[in-house]
Amino acid sequence: MTPPRRSPSPPRAVRRIEDGTRASFAALGGPCELLLDSEDVREASRLMAFAAGEAFRIERKFGRYRPEGEVHRIHGARGRPVEVDEETANLLDYAVLCHESSEGRFDITSGVLRRVWRFDGGSTVPGPEAVREVLALVGWERVRWERPVLQLPEGMEIDLGGLGKEYAVDRAAALVGQEAACSFLVNFGGDLFASGPRRGGKPWAVGVDDPDHTGQAPLYRVDLERGGLATSGDARRFLMHEGRRLGHILDPRTGWPVEGAPRSVTVLAGTCLEAGTLSTLAYLRGPGAEAFLLEQGVEFRIL
Amino acid sequence: MQLTPSGPPRGLRARLAAAACVLLAAGAPGTVRADATSPAWSLDASGLVYAEKDRTNIVEPVAKITRLLPGGGSLAGQFEIDAMSGASPTGAQPSHQVVTTTSSSGGSSTQSVDQVPTAPFHDFRGAADLTWAQPLGPLTFTTGGHFSNERDYQSRGGHESVALDLFQHRTTLTVGGGKNDDHEFPVGIGGIRVGLTNTASPQFQSSGDQAKTVTDGLVGISQVLTRRWLVSLTGARTHEEGYLTEPYKIISLIVDDPLSATFGAPSPDSALTENRPRTRNRSSVVGSSVYHLADDVLYTSYRYYWDDWGIRSHTVDVRYRTDLPDHDWLQPHLRFYTQTQADFFTFGLPLSMPVSQRPEYATSDFRMGPLHTVTLGLTYGFKPGTAPGDLSVRGEYMRQWGDGHPASAIGVQQQMDLFPSEDVFTVMVGYSLPF
Numbered sequence: 087m088t089p090p091r092r093s094p095s096p097p098r099a100v101r102r103i104e105d106g107t108r109a110s111f112a113a114l115g116g117p118c119e120l121l122l123d124s125e126d127v128r129e130a131s132r133l134m135a136f137a138a139g140e141a142f143r144i145e146r147k148f149g150r151y152r153p154e155g156e157v158h159r160i161h162g163a164r165g166r167p168v169e170v171d172e173e174t175a176n177l178l179d180y181a182v183l184c185h186e187s188s189e190g191r192f193d194i195t196s197g198v199l200r201r202v203w204r205f206d207g208g209s210t211v212p213g214p215e216a217v218r219e220v221l222a223l224v225g226w227e228r229v230r231w232e233r234p235v236l237q238l239p240e241g242m243e244i245d246l247g248g249l250g251k252e253y254a255v256d257r258a259a260a261l262v263g264q265e266a267a268c269s270f271l272v273n274f275g276g277d278l279f280a281s282g283p284r285r286g287g288k289p290w291a292v293g294v295d296d297p298d299h300t301g302q303a304p305l306y307r308v309d310l311e312r313g314g315l316a317t318s319g320d321a322r323r324f325l326m327h328e329g330r331r332l333g334h335i336l337d338p339r340t341g342w343p344v345e346g347a348p349r350s351v352t353v354l355a356g357t358c359l360e361a362g363t364l365s366t367l368a369y370l371r372g373p374g375a376e377a378f379l380l381e382q383g384v385e386f387r388i389l
Numbered sequence: 390m391q392l393t394p395s396g397p398p399r400g401l402r403a404r405l406a407a408a409a410c411v412l413l414a415a416g417a418p419g420t421v422r423a424d425a426t427s428p429a430w431s432l433d434a435s436g437l438v439y440a441e442k443d444r445t446n447i448v449e450p451v452a453k454i455t456r457l458l459p460g461g462g463s464l465a466g467q468f469e470i471d472a473m474s475g476a477s478p479t480g481a482q483p484s485h486q487v488v489t490t491t492s493s494s495g496g497s498s499t500q501s502v503d504q505v506p507t508a509p510f511h512d513f514r515g516a517a518d519l520t521w522a523q524p525l526g527p528l529t530f531t532t533g534g535h536f537s538n539e540r541d542y543q544s545r546g547g548h549e550s551v552a553l554d555l556f557q558h559r560t561t562l563t564v565g566g567g568k569n570d571d572h573e574f575p576v577g578i579g580g581i582r583v584g585l586t587n588t589a590s591p592q593f594q595s596s597g598d599q600a601k602t603v604t605d606g607l608v609g610i611s612q613v614l615t616r617r618w619l620v621s622l623t624g625a626r627t628h629e630e631g632y633l634t635e636p637y638k639i640i641s642l643i644v645d646d647p648l649s650a651t652f653g654a655p656s657p658d659s660a661l662t663e664n665r666p667r668t669r670n671r672s673s674v675v676g677s678s679v680y681h682l683a684d685d686v687l688y689t690s691y692r693y694y695w696d697d698w699g700i701r702s703h704t705v706d707v708r709y710r711t712d713l714p715d716h717d718w719l720q721p722h723l724r725f726y727t728q729t730q731a732d733f734f735t736f737g738l739p740l741s742m743p744v745s746q747r748p749e750y751a752t753s754d755f756r757m758g759p760l761h762t763v764t765l766g767l768t769y770g771f772k773p774g775t776a777p778g779d780l781s782v783r784g785e786y787m788r789q790w791g792d793g794h795p796a797s798a799i800g801v802q803q804q805m806d807l808f809p810s811e812d813v814f815t816v817m818v819g820y821s822l823p824f
Binding site for chain 1: 400401402404405406408410411412413457684772774
């Protein structure tokens with residue numbers, strides 16, 4: 087008589103795996119895990135509470151649908167100025183830097199475009215009027231941001247989801263790092279942070295999926311010792327239009343999916359946030375993704 | 390392709406790295422200790438209202454509380470109360486006359502002409518179930534016990550299972566078993582009646598209650614085929630022994646001379662108590678599949694069941710879950726069920742049949758008959774405004790039918806629908822909250 091659940095949460099499980107311990111839970115819209123280079127299941131359970139607690143906190147605070155959250159409060163102001171707290175202000179400052187350094191390709195106000203685009207593997211694209219109508223609600227330059235006061239024109243929305251997950255990975259890693267005596271890997275839905283080499287100096291082996299054949303054997307392996315890793319791409323979320331595959335990352339300047347983008351961009355960097363930002367900015371450059379990453383002098387893989 | 394870093398970070402990357410560093414170093418003001426806020430408890434509650442047209446109404450609140458334990462284990466307690474009332478078919482067959490039947494609550498009822506006789510009842514059932522699951526390496530042990538009590542029935546039992554995860558959780562093997570000890574103490578009919586005796590002058594068994602033991606075992610395998618597709622196959626076997634007869638159900642004695650039907654049926658108390666064998670071996674095989682599409686999930690399952698009473702059944706169940714904007718979701722549900730009748734099922738025995746020729750076992754319980762059902766349902770899940778937790782509402786419609794004009798119909802039965810179709814509506818509200 088138990089109703090079916092939205093996601094396979096909260097099964098939170100801590101299990102011994104081949105050469106360590108895995109704690110898993112569901113948050114931020116997907117599966118999350120903490121891998122520990124230790125056999126201590128009890129300790130893994132204790133450390134998971136830090137990672138999961140931080141993931142739930144960030145989800146509550148910055149989730150678009152969370153009525154108790156900051157984003158909801160900002161939207162609820164309906165055009166009036168709102169004073170935000172320090173953490174939100176820091177995230178907004180970071181988003182502004184991303185916006186400026188991508189000539190407007192990265193824009194946290196672009197989430198409303200999802201009202202007209204559905205990336206379900208189908209072939210329906212919205213008409214030009216529909217896109218134009220929604221585009222009227224997109225554009226960070228229309229927002230007044232004078233820290234700590236944010237004024238969003240009525241009808242516009244912000245979405246910190248693009249940054250929130252990577253931010254959560256780094257935050258969770260910082261909290262776990264204060265407590266853990268062993269090396270560990272935080273993985274929130276494919277965005278990762280590794281705290282350092284494993285016992286015996288071995289790196290963490292991370293498999294990256296072929297976007298066309300998710301769920302099968304990973305296409306290649308990345309060795310990660312310390313730092314963040316994030317992937318942007320259209321795996322699973324795309325639609326086919328006139329024989330072209332349109333990925334789910336939209337260019338806020340045109341309201342259309344980025345053209346000519348690689349299927350998947352994986353970046354390794356010092357933090358997960360940095361890796362995620364660079365992979366998104368690269369993807370948004372479409373065919374210029376590789377040149378952009380070469381210029382940044384960062385380790386990456388492109389498919 | 391892979392490229393290795395070339396030189397120190399520069400330009401944009403350096404600025405992003407610095408900004409990320411500032412953002413992460415500032416941290417979260419007032420970050421609470423994670424272990425104080427993370428939900429280690431969760432509550433699932435639901436209420437069920439079940440209504441068969443003109444028949445049973447059940448209100449069934451259920452609460453399940455789960456506590457996650459350090460080390461990955463969990464402890465779950467489920468508490469359930471059923472308040473049932475309404476009318477249940479007695480097994481007696483419709484006739485052209487007004488029919489009066491006794492009931493499980495000690496009263497009696499009078500049935501209109503040509504309707505399936507039912508007996509009014511109301512009952513109250515309380516049940517508790519405790520389950521403990523503990524992973525240990527690749528094994529997960531589950532053990533539990535339950536107890537339920539109602540006015541005329543008591544059940545207690547235990548179950549154990551162990552699951553083995555192989556190949557990085559891609560394959561799970563499960564073996565389990567359980568045992569139940571049940572007792573039946575019929576009320577309102579004077580005790581346990583001897584099988585196949587006339588209800589007008591009942592004979593009683595010497596003992597006031599009757600016991601039944603149920604032993605079951607299962608083996609299962611589930612396999613992750615791809616990240617989107619999970620399939621499983623489970624075989625189960627159950628052995629029941631003891632008093633398996635339904636103490637309130639009866640069998641009509643039918644006038645088999647077509648002429649006398651014209652002049653009136655015999656008195657309505659011409660009925661026998663039913664009688665079923667004292668053992669039953671039940672087997673089933675279930676195959677199921679869960680497939681994740683881009684955003685939606687498709688659940689399908691097929692079950693084949695057989696027992697040594699002659700019942701064979703097929704069940705096909707399909708559910709499709711689709712997400713709506715704002716975290717709402719919808720799940721349509723379609724189920725089809727069909728079964729053959731038990732070897733000793735009968736719509737009634739001829740009045741003229743000598744006692745010595747009566748079968749050893751007989752029942753007119755429609756659940757032992759040739760029965761088909763189709764179920765259509767829809768579940769809608771949503772977030773309740775600003776309140777925490779998840780709510781869901783499920784509505785279901787079930788139509789049940791059988792062959793109402795079987796070749797075996799006797800006398801007056803040939804003019805009637807012996808198995809009228811039945812419509813059942815169910816509404817369930819569920820609430821789930823991690824805390």
